[in-house]
Amino acid sequence: MTKITRRDAIRTGATLLAAPAILTYSLRSEAQELALEAEKGATLRVLRPSKFVQGDENLWLANTEKFSKQFGIPVKVESEGWEDLRPKSAVAANVGRGPDIVYGWHDDAHQYPEKLANLSDVATYLDKKYGGFYDVCKKYGMRRGQWISVPLGAAGSKMVYRASWLKEAGHTAFPKDLPGFLKVCQDLKRINKPAGMALGNAVGDANGWCHWIVWAHGGRMVDDKDRVVINSAETIKALDYVRELYQTFVPGTLSWLDPSNNKAFLDGQLSLTNNGISVYYAAKNSTDATVKAMAEDIQHADYPVGPVGKPTELNLIVNAMLFRYSKFPKAAKKYIAFMMEKEQYEPWQEASIGYFSQPLREYEKSKIWTSDPKHTPYRGTLSNMLWSGYGGSPGYASAAVLADFIMVNMVAAAASGAKSSRDAAAEAQKRAERYYKI
Amino acid sequence: MSQGVIDGGLKPPAFPALARALDNRLVLSAIFMFPALSILLVFLTYPLGLGVWMGFTDARVGRPGEFIGLENYVSLFQDSVFLLSVFNTLVYTAIATVLKFGLGLWLALLLNNALPFKAIIRAVVLLPYIVPTVLSAIAFWWIYDPQFSIVSWALKQFGLIDRYIDFLGEPWNARWSVIVANVWRGIPFVAICLLAGLQTISPSLYEAAALDGANAWQRFRHVTVPMLMPILSVVLTFSVLFTFTDFQLIYAITRGGPLNSTHLMATLAFQRAIPGGQMGEGAAIAVAMIPFLVAATLFSYYGLQRRKWQQGESND
Incomplete structure (x- = not known):
């Protein structure tokens, strides 16, 4: 007769206890294998x-x-x-x-x-x-x-700024809300180190921040049934905000294309903009000592969050x-x-x-x-992001609206005063409705 | 060669029917025209026809659409951006063409004089036309940059301005800026063509005019201009066509901005058709350019070529 020692009992008990865990583990690792036999001679x-x-x-x-x-x-x-x-x-x-x-x-x-x-x-x-x-x-x-489709990743865009200039303007941290953001830009303008974001037909930069600011206020191109709702009180609020913000910008942003803010930033003419990580890398790898030194001073931050209470970036x-x-x-x-x-x-x-x-x-x-x-x-980048065509479904119409710069043009028209916020929103509504046929 | 009846040792043709057919002038001319005609059909008529057809459909990139009649056009004529692009295109073409012709003709007259290093100067004049458009467009993009413009910089150095000029950030500034770029690029074409025309004018005409007591202006007005008219109208037609359908300059310098104030019909057609995927609408915009182009062509052909021989008749 085998004597069961205390140690054996413990061991058996431990095994029994562990069994479900082991079983789950092996099941899980099975789920973790993608069983796919590639076709013969595949290229x-x-x-x-x-x-x-x-x-x-x-x-x-x-x-x-x-x-x-x-x-x-x-x-x-x-x-x-x-x-x-x-x-x-x-x-x-x-x-x-x-x-x-x-x-x-x-x-x-x-x-x-x-x-x-x-x-x-x-x-x-x-x-x-x-x-x-x-x-x-x-x-x-x-x-x-x-x-x-399986997402591979996204090229993120963040707020890129000069930490020392922000400090000089009286701010130690990058603002997390919109009133704070406006204040920072106003203070930067005051010390003659203005901010600037693209308002020309810049595919990446202009679309990025123009969508963010409208979404942050609760404006959106379409609702969940793909009805165009851009002409709303929220959008108009966003455009009024942009109008004030634009006053703090460096001159010329209406014509900016994607490379413009990189150039101005690296030349030391710009204190704050929205961009990918490329500005930082250009500075870091520069052969010019002054530009290289700038890399130290460059900081990145999330786009501030608006009244909707959640990040609303587009990347x-x-x-x-x-x-x-x-x-x-x-x-x-x-x-x-x-x-x-x-x-x-x-x-x-x-x-x-x-x-x-x-x-x-x-x-x-x-x-x-x-x-x-x-x-x-x-x-x-992706946890802070909404999709093109938010809050409706992605498709032909959302792609066409994005490519036609409807959001950017609306923001640019209101910012520069070419149109009142109300008129700019009404025009965007009309333009978008052509694609989301009503 | 005669009818294929053979004597004196020549063999009868292996395919008498073919031989007879080849002797038929109609058949023969059809065969000779076939290569040229097929090139025209395949590379001109078919794409043009396809474009026109697509304008009547809701085609997307890569997906053939369904016939929707005039819907694209109705929708476009209610679209403020399209109407603005028509306006921009007309302004752009009209102003740029006038300037190109004025300056081009002036340059041609200067080059027509006996100059030292004539050949080199003429080659240099052609340079803007030789540089790839996109490269010169990028150069202009820098020249007009709100932060780095050399023009603004120079004016500021001279103390003439206190802040940089917003060349591309204000609608009319932007329109003028792209027009200047287009004129710079287009002058050599006009100048060289007109120079060629000037050189065909016989000096004896000027001598005769001088003997009659004509002054320089009168010689220009009554000898140069009429003699130059045939080539002028051809060059004008081409120049209008090139300007009206311009794409690269705008695309590289402004992408149609600010606020669509420099969007031409061609750039808008591209923006909507390719990045936007709305092929049918893009095609409709492109087709909407045709009436303008035909009108411009007809004007320069019939408006400027008053002499009968220029219109293909004898000069009685």
């Missing part, structure tokens, strides 16, 4: 936006090569200029021929959802494994309960789409998932030096966000 063509920074492209290609080696699937990666990416992917979708995977902009997937493969398995797998997608990703990625998001015409959908899904796995994603994010913020919460822990405290604000 892939991938189209992505041309690089932000060299590291982005280098690492992307290196990761792709790793994929090819590991699974024996040759992949051809092509990049396309930012403006040509959208028409090119739309044509591919509709001609039924071209790259298997396209990493496209904003609401592209919602313009031809019926041409796209269901990526729910990939997205669910990633969602479970990496702490979940942010809410905005679901808005971009899902349609009628199905994932039609440039990139989503992976897999076309139905692809002959190797399983291989393609494998690729999309592979590039999002920690072993690939983190080094790539690192190499993109903060230009790309993650769609999955797990990557908030990426070293890139803490290796330099100036990177940290860009970490929250």
Whole structure:
């Protein structure tokens, strides 16, 4: 007869106690494997936006090569200029021929959802494994309960400012609300170190802050039933605010395109603007000693939060789409998932030096966000973001309204006094209604 | 060559029907015209026809649309931005063309004189036209920059202004600025073409006029201008067409801003069709340019070419 010692009893008890945990663990790790057998002889063509920074492209290609080696699937990666990416992917979708995977902009997937493969398995797998997608990703990625694209990340835009000048103007911290923000800009103007944000037809910068300020006040282009509601009391309040804010701006912002604020900032003519991390990097890597010294003084902050009480930023998001015409959908899904796995994603994010913020919460822990405290604000890009076409659904109309600069033109007209806030909002309403046909 | 009846050792043709057909002038001319005609059809008529058709549809980028009749046009004529772009295009074309012709003709007259280093000077004059448009547009973008403009900087150094000129931030400033850029770029084309025209005018005409006691202005008015008219009208037509359909300068300098005050029909058509995805509407805007272009062409052909031989008739 075997003698059961106290120690044995404890051991057995511990095993029994641990059993459910082990069982759950093994089930979970099963869920964490994406069981996809790639088609025999598969080859892939991938189209992505041309690089932000060299590291982005280098690492992307290196990761792709790793994929090819590991699974024996040759992949051809092509990049396309930012403006040509959208028409090119739309044509591919509709001609039924071209790259298997396209990493496209904003609401592209919602313009031809019926041409796209269901990526729910990939997205669910990633969602479970990496702490979940942010809410905005679901808005971009899902349609009628199905994932039609998998967000790769977004190029974040933040408030970029000169800390010492803010101090000189009497502020030690960057404001978190709109009255505070206006006060800071007024004080900066007072010490002759003005702020400035683009109001020309600048795709990234102007769209970014003009949407933010209107949304922050509760204005929005459409409601949840896609009815145009931009001509509202909230919008007019936002435009009245902008009118005051504009008085503090450096002259010329009405004509600013995307590079304008970078140039003025790096030349020391601008104390505060909204931008990606590129200004900081240009300063940090400058060969000019004065510009290099500026890097020390540059700080980043979240856009202040308005009366709606939550962040309302708009950033440039990139989503992976897999076309139905692809002959190797399983291989393609494998690729999309592979590039999002920690072993690939983190080094790539690192190499993109903060230009790309993650769609999955797990990557908030990426070293890139803490290796330099100036990177940290860009970490929250997707958690602070709403979508193009907020509060309705992304699609043709939202894409057209964004491309036609309706929000930007409205804000610019009111800011400069070319139109009263009321008239500017009424005109935007009319222009948007042409796309959201009433 | 005769009818294919052969004697004296020549073989009868292998395909008598073909040989007969080839002897037919109609068939032969059709065959000779076929290559040119097919190029025209494939590369001109088809795209133009497709564009016109798309203007009547709700096509999106890459997705063929459905026929919706005049809906795009009705909608456009209620669209303030489109109407503004028509206005901008007309202003841009009219002012730029007048300036290009005035200055171009003046330059041509100067170049027509006996100058030292004539060939080099003429080559230099062509430079703005040779530089790729986008490059010169980017140069102008810097020249007009609200923070870095060399013009503003220079004027400020001379103490003529105390703050930088907002070249592109105010609607009329912006319109004038892009017009200047267009004129700078367009003058060489006009000047060189007119110079070629000037050189075909026989010196004997000037001698005769001088003998008749005509002064310089009279020689210009009564000899140069009428003799130059045929080439003038052709150059004018081309210049109007180029200016009216301009895209690159605007796109690089202002993207149509500020507040759409420099949006031309071409840039608006692009903005709506490609980044905006509204192919049908973009096509409709492009098609809306056609009546203006046809009118301009007709004007310069029939308005300026008064002599019959210029219109393809004999000069009786």
